[in-house]
Amino acid sequence: MELTQRQKLIFRTIVERFTCTAEPVGSKALMELLDRPLSSATIRNEMAVLEHAGLLEKTHISSGRIPSQQGYRYYVENLMETSLPSAVRGTLRDIFMERQYSLEEIVRIASDVLSEMTSLTSIVLGPDASAQRLQHVTMVPLSGSSAVALFVTDTGHTENKLFRFDEDVSLKDLTTCTDLLNSHLKGIRLDCIGGHLEELKPLMAAKLARSEVLYEAFAAAFMNFAAEKMAVSGRSNMLAQPEFSDVNRVRKLMKILEDSDLFNAWAHQATNVAVPIGTRNELIQIGDCSIVTSKFRTCDQEEGRLMVVGPNRMPYARIIAVTDAMSDVIEEIFGTDKKGGRQDEQTQKAAAGTRAGEGKAGGNRSGG
The missing domain is CATH 3.30.450.40 (GAF domain)
Known part of the structure; x- marks a missing residue:
């Protein structure tokens, strides 16, 4: 049904009034709200037409009307005007x-x-991100007991994770661990990395002095990365x-x-x-x-x-x-620079931002 301009005005006014008050809107209230003079009888007739069209409903406690589900859809599709200062x-x-x-x-x-x-x-x-594949891991040491890891996927998605270790971890261990992850986990789906990391655990134990600390840190990080x-x-x-x-x-x-x-x-x-x-x-x-x-x-x-x-x-x-x-x-x-320019910028700034956050509450930029 195609509404007349008068019907659209009445209907829009009812929707917007009911949105504010949660009270059914009657003809007398509409007479005061409309920007053109209309009699109460004319308004009631138009409201009856709108109700017959399924756009309005009559409540049991009042002679006023409220918008129906169909009415809200009509308002959104045909009458709504969006603007934001x-x-x-x-x-x-x-x-x-x-x-x-x-x-x-x-x-x-x-x-x-x-x-x-x-x-x-x-x-x-x-x-x-669960279906994405790991492209690269970079580890930036901050101190003996903390480091920031940067994860990049095949889509260019980049996230950073601040690690705080219970024990000091050497720069050699961090470098070796990063090399192991990049050589064995590149191209693996994020939701499958847990199993592959478990298989990598014996090799980490053989090559790293603090293998258990690093394994637990990365296992938790990958799980968080893949989680919804x-x-x-x-x-x-x-x-x-x-x-x-x-x-x-x-x-x-x-x-x-x-x-x-x-x-x-x-x-x-x-x-x-x-x-x-x-x-x-x-x-x-x-x-x-x-x-x-x-x-x-x-x-x-x-x-x-x-x-x-x-x-x-x-x-x-x-x-x-x-x-x-x-x-x-x-x-x-x-989303800017879809080829990865923005993500590269994030990677470059993440470590600096984490250093700046050291000493502040939590010091963890990635929420984890």
Whole structure:
């Protein structure tokens, strides 16, 4: 059904009003909100047409109307206007460009910032690196008891890990260990490295004075590198939404958000409705919950996802604008110079940044 301009105006006003108040919108309230004079009878007639079209629903407790699931989809696809002040975009860029963050840190920070800016629950999934293959390992000693390892995959993905050893490890051991890893593990998928590293353990024992210390450090580092990077923020924001006043329901939802397998199963149910928004964003409706997603790429073969979870009654225009801007910034940090120029720069700066962080709280730039 093609709506008239008057119907679009009334419908958009109802959606935006209900988003702010969570209260059904009646004809008298609309008379005061609309920017053109319309009688209460005319507004009621148009609301009846919108309800018949499936865009509005009538509640049991009021003569007012609220948007339906279909109505929200129509709003997002046809009426929504996204915009974000340049100052907000600049603030996002300043946050993420403050220093040389690892991808793991970016995932955590993006989740926190997204939740803070939307007052909803946010989930950030970093790129799945498990199928990538190790290309190179570099070890930079900082002291006898610490070093930073730089890992590079065949896609150009680079991560750094700060090691703090319980015992001093010699420069010779670090060099020999790095040579062993590069000669025996190059080209191995990250999710298979654990088994290959176990096979390499006897050779490490024969060649390294501190073989056990180095083996444990690298085993943990590779496991972390291959693990799915997921961060959830703003869980308590669910409690502020009237749609989630049922504590048992919120508890169930929290459990889903805490487990990536449960969340993926929940988000990909056959009964869900998914609406593409441009080439990057998507709206997923799951009953009276909605998920706004935005993809970001860190290199040609890596894709992560920003997500905001909340009631169907959420400010879609602002949320989509924020997630889109955040995706732009992340891609600017990790996705520029697809041939690896940005990654090379990260590799060169990682050791210097870690040295600068020594003595500060934790001193660990990669969160591990």
